[in-house]
Amino acid sequence: MCNDSQVPVQVLLYAGLFIFSQYLVSWLHLPLPANLVGMVLMLALIVCRIIPLSWVRAGARWLLAEMLLFFVPAVVAVVNYAHLLLVDGWRIFSVIAISTLMVLGATAWVVDKVYRYEMSRLNRE
Incomplete structure (x- = not known):
């Protein structure tokens, strides 16, 4: 450790x-x-x-x-752009949601492929 x-x-x-x-x-x-x-x-x-x-x-x-700590200033800064969120907030949040799901899906796919590769390597040994 x-x-x-x-x-x-x-x-x-x-x-x-x-x-x-x-x-x-x-x-x-x-x-x-x-x-x-x-x-x-x-x-x-x-x-x-x-x-x-x-x-x-x-x-x-x-x-x-501690990653959340690094994003707190960015979240607080959003308050300065409340008018933008009222007009185009749904577009911004939908882009954030879709891109987050894409990253999660790509990460899960890569982890699955690496896990299967590692398991096949262990089974060969």
């Missing part, structure tokens, strides 16, 4: 990777957001076993557990 003192260090690792990704995007003039480049870099580091998954797991779990 992971020690709680490792979480801040792991979150700092994520922050450092994001700062490096921002630098990389501006230096290479990439047409991608820095957070996407950072995720690809983190994936590459984990897949190539340069960074063990255990080094970043606890920080990722903490960030996911």
Whole structure:
């Protein structure tokens, strides 16, 4: 199990990777957001076993557990656009609902495929 003192260090690792990704995007003039480049870099580091998954797991779990905290300012900012919600609110909320269902469906499909692949690999061994 992971020690709680490792979480801040792991979150700092994520922050450092994001700062490096921002630098990389501006230096290479990439047409991608820095957070996407950072995720690809983190994936590459984990897949190539340069960074063990255990080094970043606890920080990722903490960030996911506290995700609602990061969205509170965005929800509070919606109050400033009440007139927009009164006019086109149903369109905005329907787009949010449909896109959420699409993401949930795609995630479930990918998880199912990976689970079946892992089970078939275990059965072969």
